[in-house]
Amino acid sequence: MDRIRIRGGRTLKGNIAIGGAKNAALPLMATALLTDQGVTLTNAPALSDVVTMGALLAQHGLRVEHDKRGQRIRLEGEVTNFEAPYDLVRKMRASILVLGPLLARYRQARVSLPGGCAIGTRPVDLHLKGLEAMGAKIDLEAGYIDASAPDGLKGAKILFPQVSVGATENLLMAATLARGTTTLVNAAREPEICDLATCLVSMGAQIEGIGSDRLVIEGVDSLQGTTHPILPDRIEAGTFACAAAITGGEVLLEGVRLEIFGACAANLREAGVELVQEDAGLRVARVDGLRGVDAVTEPFPGFATDMQAQFMALMSVAEGAAMITETIFENRFMHVPELTRMGARINAHGSSAIVRGVSRLTGAPVMATDLRASVSLIIAGLAAQGDTVVNRVYHLDRGYERVDEKLAGVGADIQRLRE
Ligand SMILES: CC(=O)N[C@H]1[C@@H](OP(=O)(O)OP(=O)(O)OC[C@H]2O[C@@H](n3ccc(=O)[nH]c3=O)[C@H](O)[C@@H]2O)O[C@H](CO)[C@@H](O)[C@@H]1O
Numbered sequence: 001m002d003r004i005r006i007r008g009g010r011t012l013k014g015n016i017a018i019g020g021a022k023n024a025a026l027p028l029m030a031t032a033l034l035t036d037q038g039v040t041l042t043n044a045p046a047l048s049d050v051v052t053m054g055a056l057l058a059q060h061g062l063r064v065e066h067d068k069r070g071q072r073i074r075l076e077g078e079v080t081n082f083e084a085p086y087d088l089v090r091k092m093r094a095s096i097l098v099l100g101p102l103l104a105r106y107r108q109a110r111v112s113l114p115g116g117c118a119i120g121t122r123p124v125d126l127h128l129k130g131l132e133a134m135g136a137k138i139d140l141e142a143g144y145i146d147a148s149a150p151d152g153l154k155g156a157k158i159l160f161p162q163v164s165v166g167a168t169e170n171l172l173m174a175a176t177l178a179r180g181t182t183t184l185v186n187a188a189r190e191p192e193i194c195d196l197a198t199c200l201v202s203m204g205a206q207i208e209g210i211g212s213d214r215l216v217i218e219g220v221d222s223l224q225g226t227t228h229p230i231l232p233d234r235i236e237a238g239t240f241a242c243a244a245a246i247t248g249g250e251v252l253l254e255g256v257r258l259e260i261f262g263a264c265a266a267n268l269r270e271a272g273v274e275l276v277q278e279d280a281g282l283r284v285a286r287v288d289g290l291r292g293v294d295a296v297t298e299p300f301p302g303f304a305t306d307m308q309a310q311f312m313a314l315m316s317v318a319e320g321a322a323m324i325t326e327t328i329f330e331n332r333f334m335h336v337p338e339l340t341r342m343g344a345r346i347n348a349h350g351s352s353a354i355v356r357g358v359s360r361l362t363g364a365p366v367m368a369t370d371l372r373a374s375v376s377l378i379i380a381g382l383a384a385q386g387d388t389v390v391n392r393v394y395h396l397d398r399g400y401e402r403v404d405e406k407l408a409g410v411g412a413d414i415q416r417l418r419e
């Protein structure tokens with residue numbers, strides 16, 4: 001399995017091209033199940049999760065074509081197999097996003113239950129309850145969700161007791177082809193959900209309230225094909241912002257607008273990171289020292305849980321202390337023991353961690369069991385004295401496109417060790 005070696009101490013400087021968002025690409029690919037006319041996505045990121053979603057849709061019966069650079073994906077065809085098998089779903093939880101579209105258009109679906117993952121138990125009860133409210137019959141059997149709606153889905157008013165990105169996306173897609181009006185209350189409003197809704201509207205869906213926590217969808221009989229550019233990845237951008245800041249560098253994150261950072265922008269600024277919007281993208285620089293700043297993860301526009309590990313790495317070398325509280329997932333501090341092995345002073349207790357900044361981290365062999373924890377170790381490695389080797393790189397490849405090449409392009413001493 002590949003590893004990544006980082007020799008710390010280089011200051012990052014230059015431009016970084018930011019790819020399309022993983023968390024937008026995956027639901028957007030699932031929209032191809034809603035039409036017989038095909039969907040073309042541009043600005044697609046070259047990620048293993050995108051490949052997995054392509055394989056899932058292909059085994060359902062769609063033709064999935066990537067151009068040479070993988071930036072343009074064409075998805076087209078009719079579904080011939082209604083089952084999303086365990087072997088693919090266990091690799092990627094976002095596979096659950098085929099459930100709503102399959103039920104809405106074909107009135108049947110059998111999808112493996114995703115199960116938990118390293119960061120938490122991650123149930124899908126909100127997806128299932130919402131679909132039941134829309135008239136679906138759902139049975140759980142042998143690890144699978146057996147769902148049917150012989151008379152088609154019908155509109156319903158669904159109040160989410162908790163904000164869920166995936167449940168909002170699944171029900172939004174399902175509602176586009178349901179009979180009547182669906183209202184989603186306390187819906188997630190991440191930029192990726194706005195991107196999905198905008199794409200659905202371009203396919204002929206009737207959706208009001210895009211960008212708010214109340215979405216009203218009037219079902220239509222059919223949807224047409226479309227071509228849609230995937231929005232830039234705010235988490236990739238935020239990750240590189242932390243990487244540049246920890247080295248005292250300056251980078252231009254190409255094509256990125258500050259708004260998609262949500263509350264993370266305020267935390268970064270308070271910590272001493274300059275963020276300046278330019279026509280070509282977002283300029284990130286750190287001139288003075290870093291200051292410890294607290295952060296509490298929340299649904300958008302709050303501080304993103306997907307940025308928590310990277311921000312913690314940054315805070316590990318800040319002056320003073322930072323209290324970091326994770327409210328979305330119950331087990332998202334796996335980076336703490338590894339950062340500690342690199343010399344960070346962090347005490348985690350329950351859902352909070354106190355980070356007391358140190359003047360220097362030291363390189364070490366490290367390993368993490370999820371995507372953002374892994375990248376936080378790269379960020380720490382950039383500022384550490386000596387070599388850091390990050391093992392289990394396949395987590396990184398799920399969500400970062402050529403992370404080693406992009407960082408090397410702005411001056412990092414980083415290398416992928418292929419095995
Ligand atoms: C592919 C994708 O877009 N992944 C993102 C998505 O994941 P995902 O869509 O899985 O995350 P959710 O927003 O659904 O999860 C938020 C919280 O709600 C809970 N929950 C969710 C659904 C449900 O039916 N029942 C339930 O209890 C989850 O366990 C979690 O504690 O949003 C997360 C929160 O911003 C991000 O970290 C992930 O990167």
Ligand SMILES: C=C(OP(=O)(O)O)C(=O)O
Binds near residue numbers: 093371372
């Ligand atoms: C948790 C993440 O992704 P997923 O929901 O695909 O596991 C993430 O992108 O940080």
